[in-house]
Amino acid sequence: MVGFQKWRRSESAQGLFLISPTLCFALLLLAVPLVMVAALSFWTQDYLTLDRTFTTANYVTAWTEPMYQYLMARSLKISIFVTVATVFLAYPVAYFISFHVAPKRKAMWIFLITIPFWTSYLMRIFLWKVILGYNGVVNGSLMGLGVIEQPLSFILYNQNAVVLTLAHAWVPFAILPIFVALERVDRSLIEAAEDLGDSRLRRFLRVTLPLSMPGVIAATIIVFIPTIGDYVTPRLVGGPNGLMISNMIELQFKKANNAPLGAALAISAMGIVTFFALVFLWMNRKYVRGPS
Amino acid sequence: MRGKIGFFRWFIGFFLLFLYAPAMLLPIFAFNASSIVSFPLTGFTTEWFLVLFTNETLHLAARNSLLIAITTAIFSTLLAVLAARASTRFSFFGRRSIMGFVMLPMVLPEIIIGVSLLVVIIQMGFELSLWSITMGHILICTPFCIAILSSAFMNLDKSLEEASFDLGQTRWNTFWLVIFPLVMPGIVASLLIAFTISLDEFIIAFFLAGTEPTLPVYIWGQLRFPAKLPSLMALGTVLLLVSIGLLLIADYFRRRGIRKTGIENTGGFL
Numbered sequence: 001m002v003g004f005q006k007w008r009r010s011e012s013a014q015g016l017f018l019i020s021p022t023l024c025f026a027l028l029l030l031a032v033p034l035v036m037v038a039a040l041s042f043w044t045q046d047y048l049t050l051d052r053t054f055t056t057a058n059y060v061t062a063w064t065e066p067m068y069q070y071l072m073a074r075s076l077k078i079s080i081f082v083t084v085a086t087v088f089l090a091y092p093v094a095y096f097i098s099f100h101v102a103p104k105r106k107a108m109w110i111f112l113i114t115i116p117f118w119t120s121y122l123m124r125i126f127l128w129k130v131i132l133g134y135n136g137v138v139n140g141s142l143m144g145l146g147v148i149e150q151p152l153s154f155i156l157y158n159q160n161a162v163v164l165t166l167a168h169a170w171v172p173f174a175i176l177p178i179f180v181a182l183e184r185v186d187r188s189l190i191e192a193a194e195d196l197g198d199s200r201l202r203r204f205l206r207v208t209l210p211l212s213m214p215g216v217i218a219a220t221i222i223v224f225i226p227t228i229g230d231y232v233t234p235r236l237v238g239g240p241n242g243l244m245i246s247n248m249i250e251l252q253f254k255k256a257n258n259a260p261l262g263a264a265l266a267i268s269a270m271g272i273v274t275f276f277a278l279v280f281l282w283m284n285r286k287y288v289r290g291p292s
Numbered sequence: 293m294r295g296k297i298g299f300f301r302w303f304i305g306f307f308l309l310f311l312y313a314p315a316m317l318l319p320i321f322a323f324n325a326s327s328i329v330s331f332p333l334t335g336f337t338t339e340w341f342l343v344l345f346t347n348e349t350l351h352l353a354a355r356n357s358l359l360i361a362i363t364t365a366i367f368s369t370l371l372a373v374l375a376a377r378a379s380t381r382f383s384f385f386g387r388r389s390i391m392g393f394v395m396l397p398m399v400l401p402e403i404i405i406g407v408s409l410l411v412v413i414i415q416m417g418f419e420l421s422l423w424s425i426t427m428g429h430i431l432i433c434t435p436f437c438i439a440i441l442s443s444a445f446m447n448l449d450k451s452l453e454e455a456s457f458d459l460g461q462t463r464w465n466t467f468w469l470v471i472f473p474l475v476m477p478g479i480v481a482s483l484l485i486a487f488t489i490s491l492d493e494f495i496i497a498f499f500l501a502g503t504e505p506t507l508p509v510y511i512w513g514q515l516r517f518p519a520k521l522p523s524l525m526a527l528g529t530v531l532l533l534v535s536i537g538l539l540l541i542a543d544y545f546r547r548r549g550i551r552k553t554g555i556e557n558t559g560g561f562l
Contacts, residue, residue, distance in 0.1 A: 011384065014384075015378045016385065017376060018378035018382065018504040021371060026394045026397075026429075029428075030393075030397065032412065033409050036411050036415060037407060037408045040415075089307065092304075092307075093307055096303075096304055097326075097385050107547075114539075117474075117494070118535040118539060119535070120317045120508065120528050120531050121508070122490055122494055122508055123314070123318060123511070123524070123525075124315075127317050127318065130317060168310065168311070198480070212363060218538060222398075225399050226399060226400070226401045228401055229401020229402055229404060230401070231403060246403045253407060259411065263411065266403070266404055266407050269401075
């Protein structure tokens with residue numbers, strides 16, 4: 001009893017007590033639902049009722065049916081493209097803000113970059129449709145300039161459009177962690193490399209880039225995992241060949257009324273992206289030596 | 293050196309154009325007289341804004357969204373204050389894993405959150421309602437609020453608190469008289485961020501919406517009708533202005549908070 005009284009006043013107990021409401025909320029609304037989705041994926045939908053006998057049939061379907069395999073592979077491909085495009089786009093911008101913008105103006109630049117993110121999500125995607133469409137802004141201006149005679153049709157309703165729109169949506173999320181990592185790079189190390197005769201490129205490759213890798217890794221994870229779950233972008237700008245696994249998950253849960261299969265697909269998709277993310281982290285630890 | 297800067301100028305210029313392209317088109321089409329959303333522009337009109345005033349369904353959806361966003365802002369900020377205070381002030385068993393778990397919704401695809409909440413609500417036999425959407429929104433907004441509030445709490449000088457104890461104040465009084473005023477700007481920023489995220493959230497709302505739509509769910513329904521598009525552009529413009537206004541206010545409070553704790557302003561949001 002005395003021990004408990006003592007523990008109750010300790011830092012550990014106070015911390016746990018303070019965080020308990022938030023933790024309970026997250027357990028109830030995140031952990032419990034995720035466990036239930038996992039359970040559901042092993043059941044069967046029997047028209048209106050659920051058959052709760054354990055079966056792996058949903059996973060067999062999800063992993064062997066060519067349509068699902070194909071959708072999964074395409075979603076993964078699109079997510080990887082989006083991540084690569086976003087990080088390559090974000091790095092120079094973050095570098096510019098960190099190294100070429102006056103310290104007083106940095107906050108303003110970061111604000112400038114986050115503003116478009118607050119335009120209505122649906123509107124943003126829809127407006128890309130207007131920009132890329134047959135009579136859209138890009139085609140209109142290119143025809144007006146006389147660069148092309150016929151409107152380009154390969155820029156909307158395909159996977160390129162999905163990659164472009166998603167990259168646009170996620171680029172602020174990639175800039176922020178890279179910027180934070182670049183800000184932490186000790187400038188005197190770069191000067192030291194300069195004094196030791198390294199060229200600008202070598203300085204960047206040997207000092208700045210390795211030291212900013214934690215930011216690049218964070219950006220990659222932040223973009224890669226959620227991208228696989230977007231179903232609005234593929235629906236609006238993807239056309240029939242740009243649909244992704246999330247559209248199938250949504251279909252199974254809503255119109256197709258096969259929630260267990262939808263759950264199996266959702267868990268498989270999550271498993272695959274988590275696996276890829278872990279492989280990426282592992283490769284980074286092995287081959288790119290960041291700051292220890 | 294010049295060549296390098298020149299390259300950067302061009303790159304940043306194109307980047308900003310790419311980044312702002314959709315946001316710039318929104319007001320252009322909102323004031324365009326043609327009922328087709330495409331170039332060339334045909335003339336100036338405010339008709340599409342006037343349409344918004346008489347649309348009953350829109351007003352209902354807007355009211356639902358406001359209700360959800362306000363509730364979400366309050367509850368996620370409350371939960372985030374507790375988590376941010378606990379994680380910055382105390383070291384306790386499993387702190388890192390608990391915080392990692394609480395922050396998880398930030399990287400989890402929204403469709404997973406939507407699907408899992410849908411499964412629970414249906415399995416438990418509850419009805420889909422505005423409450424189910426609110427719960428989902430609190431879940432995804434809390435990590436953002438924690439990110440903002442953690443920096444507010446981290447900047448606190450522990451000796452101020454100790455001084456208050458030494459002067460005979462209770463724990464409760466110390467919180468209200470010393471800590472709360474110092475983190476107040478962070479709390480305001482957190483409320484506004486959560487409000488803005490919730491107001492615009494579509495994926496979870498679409499999964500969990502019962503018969504009552506939120507604003508984004510309403511917009512999604514209207515996107516199918518070409519005749520409705522110009523007024524949607526007007527609506528989007530209004531929403532954009534509201535969001536930017538709220539963010540400017542949030543940023544003002546964030547800066548004030550940083551000034552109060554006497555630390556140099558180095559970054560933006562998040």
